[in-house]
Amino acid sequence: MSRQLNKTDKMFQKFKLNNTAISELPENLFHDIAFNYIDIENAYNLRKIDTNIFNGINDTIEYLWIRNTPINDNIDDMNSNVFYAINSLKALQTLYISNTSIATIPDNAFQGIKYLNTIYLVNSVNNIGRHSFRTLRNIEVLDLSYNKLINISDEAFAIQDSPNDESLYIRLTNNTFGENALRKEIFDGLDRDVVIHIEGKKFGYLNETIFGHFLRQNSLNDIWFSSLDCNDCRNVWLISDFGSQVTRVMCSNGRYIKNWINFVGCVGYDQYINISxxxxxxxxxxxxxxxxxxxxxxxxxxxxxxxxxx
Known part of the structure; x- marks a missing residue:
């Protein structure tokens, strides 16, 4: 096909694959036929992507979606490491990976993707390595929802300072967390303003040791939570210590967290009332x-x- 097309005719908007028989995508698959958007969906037997699959079109792909496809991370295989393949996409802006067999985001997973601003890694991840996203200076949305997070390494969310003033939104909603997955050290190394969006049945209260540490790192850091139990005195620290900083927390009773009806009788409530x-x-x-x-x-x-x- 490449030989039959003129150079000016080799640029297309979208490539979509939903073949249920293919088990592997080889190197140089596209040769010099370029696409802006790659969408792999419902390829139920596809488990391997060659590291060099995007050779020839590395500078044209801005959107990569992989959904409902059992691709493995293959982090120990130099020839079919999905993160090596992703890192070759120098123009990539949005990455969406959902319901795959990619269970581990390794240490230093993302490298050299200058324009990447939105990442969805949902419904498959169990482990997040150290400095997995650190070099992504333009990242604005990091969605890690609906995963079973067994292990999160120290400084997993360390991000270098951004060249713009946009806050980074990290979504950890509706996850199942391992016993020791959430620790204060996972938020070490944040060099920019961050909003943590965290929801789920596990979080009737927010642990002060973990999330207080996160808020103290930067006065512009914030927590987004829409159903906090504001009758639980374990949450009163959010207003007694960070009443002027926390702006995105709503209570399960429908009130804003700073409503003075909340936390009556809790230690720290008097301090909040006197300050506010x-x-x-x-x-x-x-x-x-x-x-x-x-x-x-x-x-x-x-x-x-x-x-x-x-």
Whole structure:
């Protein structure tokens, strides 16, 4: 086919593969027939991609999608290492890998992909190595949702400083985590502003040792959580220590985390109340184990409130 086409006719928008019989894609597959978008989907027997599969079109592919295809990571095989193949794509901007057999993101997995800004590695990953994403200075979205994360190495999310002011969004939603997968050290080495989006049944509360360490690294770091249990006193540290920093957390009761109705009776609640409305004359007085009284006075308003918890 390449010989039958003129050079100007060898650039196409999209290549889509959903063949269920192919088990391996060889080197130099495309030769000099270039594509902007490669989409491999439902290739149920495809397990190997040659490291040099993209030879000849490395500078044209901007989008690579691999879905519902049992490709292995083959990290010990120089000839069919999927990450070596991906790193050859110098123009790559978006990488989407879902429901494959790629279980491990190795140390220093991504190298030299200057324009890569969005990565989805979902529904297959078990292990994340050290400095896997460190050189991706333009990365803006790193989605690692719906995985069974058994091991996350120290400095797994270390990212070099970005040339722009965009925050990096790291999504860890709806994952199953191994017993020791979440540790404060996994967030070491972050050299830019980061928002962690974390949801799931496991997270009725956020561990202060882990996520407090993350927030202390950078005053612009934030946590995105839409269903936090704000009756659980283990979460009160988020407002007592980081009330002015955490801006994306909502409670499971539908209230914003900084609503003063939340965390009543928790150690640290008084500190939060005093800090958040210290500019007015405010008096908070516990009445008994189930009631508290609030007396609030400003130059414009006088307010008294008694609340009884159930």
């Amino acid at each position: 409305i210290s500019e007015i004359d405010f008096d908070y007085q516990p009445v008994n184990n189930t009631e508290f009284a609030i007396n609030l006075n400003t130059s414009q308003i006088s307010f008294s409130y008694t609340h009884q918890t159930i």
